[in-house]
Amino acid sequence: MFTGIVEQIGEVKESQTLDKSSTGGNGASLTIAGAASILGDCHLGDSIAINGTCLTVTAFDKDSFKVGVSDETLRKTNLGFLKAGDKVNLERAISGDVRFGGHMVQGHVDTIAEIVERHPDGNSIAFQFKLRDREFINYIVHKGFICVDGTSLTVTGVDYENATFTIMMIAYTQSKVVLPTRKLGDWVNIEVDLTGKLIARQVELQLGSQAENKESMLYKLVSRIVDDKLARKI
Template identity: 80%
Template sequence: MFTGIVEAIGEVKEYLSSDISEAGGNGASVTIKNADSILGDCHLGDSIAINGTCLTVTRFDSDTFKVGISDETLRRTNLGLLSRGDKVNLERAISGNVRFGGHMVQGHIDTVAKIVDRQADGNSISFQFQLRDREFINYIVLKGFIAVDGTSLTVTDVDYREAAFKIMMVAYTQNKVVLPKKRLGDLVNVEVDLTGKLIARQVELQLEGQAFNKNSTLYKLVSKIVDQKLAN
């Protein structure tokens, strides 16, 4: 689990598009350098989020660490587009005494989104993104949480028809994360708020459970409406 508060910006030292020893199957691996500030308490098997993607440390030294990337992760995220020299957001998994300055982030990326607009707003920047997989727009709400490349942000606008949303990034955050360095058309990792997905699933289960239960309130209500329509 993570908070969406980026701890450091690392740099890709090496990216291997096929590394069976680290990822298995046809997965990849990536080695990140300039990560000394988050490796002081690192152990093999620890979780570190790279651009918001929870990955397992397989090797490390005082400045670098290596992780494997599975096929599923490559399909879901922008990590397959990484190359040497790219900057990435880094965050360690939370410990028991961490203050929650962001929001509850799993590190499980739902999809990617394309940067379709960026506009200066005083010393802040407004970014607009369009989702690749538009069904996830249903879990994005105005003033709700969202993680973009692992950065906890607040949604400032939602366009459900275009599967697009906006965020506002203040000056302080601009210097701490990779998003301001990206260009129009670049892809970012998106993790929607887990709460929305949980609520949606519970509603689905309740509706499914009541739809065919003759003693349920929903079944009785629908039956009454049908009977009234037929009577007319």
């Protein structure tokens, strides 16, 4: 689990496609340098989020670490676009005594989004993103949480018809994360707020259960409406 508060900006040292014959897939590996500040307590098998994607450390030294990236992760995230020299957001998995400054982030990226607009607003920057997989717009709400490339941000606007949303990034945050270096047309990782997905699932289960139960309030209400409509036609 993560907070969406970026600890360090690292740099891609190497992005390498793995040998399909040895891995059984078309995965990749990433080596990230400039990460000394988060490696002091690192162990093999630890989780570190790269641009909001939870990955497992397979090797490390004082300044850099290596992770494997699966086919599924490449399909869901922007990690496959990374090349040597690119900057990335880094965050270690939370410990028991961490202050929860952002919001609950799983590190399980839902989809990617394209930067379709950016403009200054005072000393802040306003960004607009368009989701690749538009169904996830249903979990994004005005003033709710969103995780963009591993950064916990507040949604300032949502267009459900066009599957776009906007955020505002203050000057302090601009110096701590990679988003301000992104340009129009770039893709970013998106993780919607887990709470919205849990609520939606519970509502679906409850509605499904009540729709099948002839004694439920929902079943009786729908039956009464249908009977009334049929009576009016007769």
